Amino acid sequence: MTAVARLPWDHVPAPPAAVPGFDVERVRADFPILKQPAHGHQLVYLDNAATAQKPKAVLDAILRYYEHDNANIHRGVHYLSERATQEYETARKVVQGFLHAGRASEIIFVRSTTEAINLVAQTYGRVHVGRGDEVLITAMEHHSNIVPWQLLCEEKEAKLRVAPINDEGELILEEFEALLGSRTKIVAFSHVSNALGTVNPVAQLIRRAHARNIPVLVDGAQAVPHMAVNVEDLDCDFYAFSGHKMYGPTGIGVLYGKTALLDRMPPYQGGGDMISSVSFEKTIYNKLPHKFEAGTPDMAGAVGLRAAIEYVQRLGLDAIAAYEHELLSYATEKVAEIPELRLIGTASQKAAVLSFVMNGVHPHDIGTILDQEGIAVRTGHHCAQPVMQRFGVDATARASIAFYNTKEEIDRLAAGIEKVREVFG
Ligand code: C6P
Numbered sequence: 304m305t306a307v308a309r310l311p312w313d314h315v316p317a318p319p320a321a322v323p324g325f326d327v328e329r330v331r332a333d334f335p336i337l338k339q340p341a342h343g344h345q346l347v348y349l350d351n352a353a354t355a356q357k358p359k360a361v362l363d364a365i366l367r368y369y370e371h372d373n374a375n376i377h378r379g380v381h382y383l384s385e386r387a388t389q390e391y392e393t394a395r396k397v398v399q400g401f402l403h404a405g406r407a408s409e410i411i412f413v414r415s416t417t418e419a420i421n422l423v424a425q426t427y428g429r430v431h432v433g434r435g436d437e438v439l440i441t442a443m444e445h446h447s448n449i450v451p452w453q454l455l456c457e458e459k460e461a462k463l464r465v466a467p468i469n470d471e472g473e474l475i476l477e478e479f480e481a482l483l484g485s486r487t488k489i490v491a492f493s494h495v496s497n498a499l500g501t502v503n504p505v506a507q508l509i510r511r512a513h514a515r516n517i518p519v520l521v522d523g524a525q526a527v528p529h530m531a532v533n534v535e536d537l538d539c540d541f542y543a544f545s546g547h548k549m550y551g552p553t554g555i556g557v558l559y560g561k562t563a564l565l566d567r568m569p570p571y572q573g574g575g576d577m578i579s580s581v582s583f584e585k586t587i588y589n590k591l592p593h594k595f596e597a598g599t600p601d602m603a604g605a606v607g608l609r610a611a612i613e614y615v616q617r618l619g620l621d622a623i624a625a626y627e628h629e630l631l632s633y634a635t636e637k638v639a640e641i642p643e644l645r646l647i648g649t650a651s652q653k654a655a656v657l658s659f660v661m662n663g664v665h666p667h668d669i670g671t672i673l674d675q676e677g678i679a680v681r682t683g684h685h686c687a688q689p690v691m692q693r694f695g696v697d698a699t700a701r702a703s704i705a706f707y708n709t710k711e712e713i714d715r716l717a718a719g720i721e722k723v724r725e726v727f728g
Contacts, residue, residue, distance in 0.1 A: 315396045315407070316638035321619030324431070325626045330618065331707050333358040344677025347712045351553035352497050352525055352656055352703035353681050354547045357611070361551060363513040368603045375599055387602055401612045402542060403533040404559050408591040410564070411558040411598055416524040417447040419543035419558035420491070422595065423520055424451035426568040427541075428489060434460040437486045439517075441466045441474055441503075442693055446686040448522045450714040452491060455575055461488075468693060472499035472648040479508065483515050490519045494526035498687035498699070499648030500631075500656030502526075506537050513538065518564065524548055528705070529627055529654045530652055531620040534559050546604060551611035555604030558595070565591050572597040621705045630704050630713065643724065647694050658685075658699040661720075664727045669700040674727060676719040678712075 334356050339346050348356060368390060374383035376391050388679060399407045399704055410612070413419045428451075432438060438452045440616035442465050449463075456463045464487070466479040474492070485491070490512045495502050509519045518540035526532060528549040534542050541564070546555040560568075570577055570588055574597035580587045588594045615623060634657050638644055643662040680702045684691045691697060702716055 315400050315619070318400055318616040319613050320617075322617055323619075325618070325622045325706075326705065327460040327626070327709055331709075333360065333614075334707055335359060335362075337707060338626075341582045341677040341679070342675050343704070344403045347676075347678040347708075347715050349588075349702040349703035349708065349716060350679045351528070351708075352548065352701065353552045354484045354553070355528060356706055356707070357550055357607075358554065358614050360614045361610045363602050365552060365607045372606075373480065373602070376595070376602055388700050389558065391600070391602050391605050394482065394609035396584075397609040397612050398557055401527075401532075401616070402557075402559050403535050405535060406562060409559055409562055409565065409593045411560065411595045412571055412605055413543075413556045413558050413595075414554060414601070415547075415556040416522060416543045416545045417556075419541075420447055420520065420522065421451045422558055422571045423489075423491075423541050423543075423560070424455045426571050426595075427518070427564060428455040429450070429459070430567075430569065432456070432459050432461045432488045435486060436461045436488045437464050437482075437484065438462070439464045439466060439479075439482050439487050439490045441479070441492045442468045442691055443472065443474070443499055443501060444491075444493055444687070445470065445497050445522065445524070446688070448493060448520075449689070458579060460713055462486075465689075466492075468501075472496065472690075472694075473650045473652075474501070474503055474508075476504075476507070476511075476594070480511050483512060483517060485515075487515070487517050488643075490517055491522065492519075493522040493524070493528065493530070494646070495654050495656075496687070496690070497525045497703075498649065498658055498685040498690040498701070500653040500658070501648060501650040502530075502652040502654050504652075509537055510540050525655070528615070530624045540564055546608040546611065549611055550609075550614060551602075552607035553602045554601045555608050557608075562591065565595070568595075570594050574598040576600075577641055618706065624654075626706055627704055630710065631655060631657070633710055634702065634704070634713045636717070637713055638720065641717070641720055641724070644720065647690075647696065647699050655704045657702045657704070659701075660696050660699050661723065666698040666700040666724060668727070669723050672723045673700070673716070673719045676715070676722060678716055678719045680716075 375389040520541035577597040666682040
């Protein structure tokens with residue numbers, strides 16, 4: 304085994320230089336899981352919005368962590384504990400660089416987007432939202448950006464307001480603006496919708512909320528795998544994402560928060576590491592970010608997430624966005640040729656997602672027939688039931704694209720959909 308290069312504590316690692324050009328076959332070689340048959344066909348994985356596959360660099364980093372560095376962090380003075388701590392804190396700095404956050408202490412490691420949003424609702428929300436106040440979300444949210452706010456509103460006797468979307472699946476900006484009022488205490492919306500693929504004009508939405516001094520949480524779960532995100536330029540107050548959708552491991556996610564807000568928020572959970580001193584009379588909480596990271600965190604997850612970020616940085620997020628855009632346009636044209644197919648989500652700004660229904664065919668049947676052809680798509684409500692209600696359907700079939708997908712795979716999808724037509728024709 305070769306020695307692992309170590310980085311000093313206080314150094315934000317420079318992102319790896321992007322490799323020019325985009326060679327999808329070379330990229331695919333980095334994903335061992337893609338090289339397998341499914342039901343006698345070469346697997347076509349188009350369920351990336353649910354969870355993305357992991358490049359070998361991520362798998363190797365996790366294995367290397369457990370083989371070389373594993374110990375509990377922030378607790379030991381011994382060699383391995385210091386090294387594990389260094390790995391974990393370096394991962395935090397890599398996330399800081401990835402999101403362009405001002406400080407590493409503004410990066411809180413959590414389990415997932417879901418946990419990040421619950422953290423904000425239960426800490427910031429509980430302090431700032433009171434009886435008769437309002438929380439504003441949009442009609443395209445994932446359940447994890449609805450239910451935490453509902454729980455808060457129920458507890459506080461506050462009101463959940465919902466900004467509507469149009470028939471294309473785009474937020475109606477005037478209606479969003481009209482719902483921002485003196486009782487609105489926080490606004491939360493997705494950067495990219497998982498059910499529709501709509502890319503929201505987040506900078507504009509944030510400016511409108513800030514004009515009324517209302518803080519904004521952005522659910523970035525479906526954005527960070529597909530585009531460069533700069534939280535300082537966006538000026539969002541909170542930004543949440545999950546590692547597993549962005550080629551990293553499950554069990555690790557990120558909440559970015561502005562220091563001024565995080566500092567004034569109470570802790571989310573109590574336990575080890577989130578304190579600076581404990582007595583039965585009084586506990587003094589630790590400083591940021593540790594105040595929000597109670598208990599032993601997912602160290603290997605953070606290491607894997609770092610490897611995933613460095614991997615996409617090597618590919619280049621702009622190159623990824625351009626390639627995926629080409630693939631999505633190709634796929635959209637292909638399915639538009641199929642009679643009886645209706646696309647759900649036709650926003651002018653879209654990323655990675657192709658949700659559709661077919662006359663007289665239940666989406667689960669579409670998914671089952673495609674599966675028999677070796678093609679993995681997701682069917683159901685995609686944890687966005689209000690979106691389904693808005694479009695008058697119970698469910699959709701959803702193909703979601705990653706940078707390792709190819710035009711040939713899109714052709715396979717189109718042929719699979721033809722097969723569905725034949726079966727139900
Ligand atoms: N969407 C999908 O198939 P977690 O489960 O915490 O990692 O992510 C939750 C989440 C939050 N916001 C958005 C926009 C999401 O898309 C998701 C997860 C998956 O669409 C699983 S339901």
